[in-house]
Amino acid sequence: MTTQIQHDVLIIGSGMAGLAAADAARAASLSTLVVDKGRRIGGRVATRRADGFTFNHGAQFLTARHPDFIAACDHARQAGALADWQVAGRDALCGAPTMRDLPAHLGAGVEIRQTTEITRIETDADAVTLHDRDGVVARGQHLVLTAPAPQAQRLLQDVEPDLAATAGTATYAPCWTGMYGFDVDMLPPAADPIRHDNGPVGWAVWEDHRPSLSAASAADRDGAGLVVQAAPDWSTAHLEEDSADVAQALLAAYQNQTGLELPTPRYISAHRWRYARVTTAAADGAARISADGRIALAGDWLIGGRIESAWLSGRQAMHALLDAG
């Protein structure tokens, strides 16, 4: 028995691209379902809470250049979900109070099913059907696929080989991210983030120095969180190493680089972002849709590895589907 078409648009991915596509679908009065394999909204715009600490362990800040993204950011800022963070860059913004609050703001009111990993896409004359390991998840008129390129390529190779080939041309750099929680009486020593293109430490910041967190009184703080992100070359060279070893190595490198002697952290962990930053975008910035006008690709990997690119790509994909009728 064929499942009924339940949605005008299905979107794989609740990252910035998927949420922008959902917003464009809502503006066109289309019914939408977003599915994502992760536990939380936002994809690589991520925040982890652990042992009373908060770590923004994915994207660190964003900038807005395109007028429409500037308008979206202004809206988020008015809602309190974004704040200026000039120490990260003259026009840098960050999620408030955490990075994940930006996607949470964008996704308000959108029907989103997290912890749903799509394993197969099926198309027929009428619709697109998404499957997970247990069977049919949803059936809709159109699909916007915003998974990172290697995952998109796998999902598309049987159903849309041309789009799969496009996805196959994008390349990424990985990023190991160390997270360290210290007791609250250990105050963060340096106000500005550390930034390097090479060497083990590519970026490091004390979470208390984010604008919205530094505003909290000391009494409200659970402790001081430090995020250390490895530079691309170091992350590539150590990609398959054990995360506990990487966490220790990055903390040692941070201390070496800053000359600080830190106490033993109460919380220590490392997250491996296998597909962190796009190094080669797959397309020329133009939308990519299937010949039958049912499936559109989106994601930072079509334009360039930034939050703004992801957002623009998601919106562009939805508009391309609408134009295709």
Ligand SMILES: Cc1cc2nc3c(=O)[nH]c(=O)nc-3n(C[C@H](O)[C@H](O)[C@H](O)COP(=O)(O)OP(=O)(O)OC[C@H]3O[C@@H](n4cnc5c(N)ncnc54)[C@H](O)[C@@H]3O)c2cc1C
């Ligand atoms: C460590 C790090 C630091 C960064 N720093 C910055 C920065 O400072 N500034 C900046 O602008 N950008 C930064 N970026 C890049 C930025 O995070 C990305 O460009 C942007 O978030 C990508 O959004 P997206 O929607 O294209 O992809 P994603 O955020 O990756 O979203 C794709 C979603 O698809 C889901 N998905 C994948 N496969 C499936 C499946 N089979 N079924 C269901 N769901 C699936 C994933 O769970 C994910 O949520 C950084 C990224 C990383 C990792």
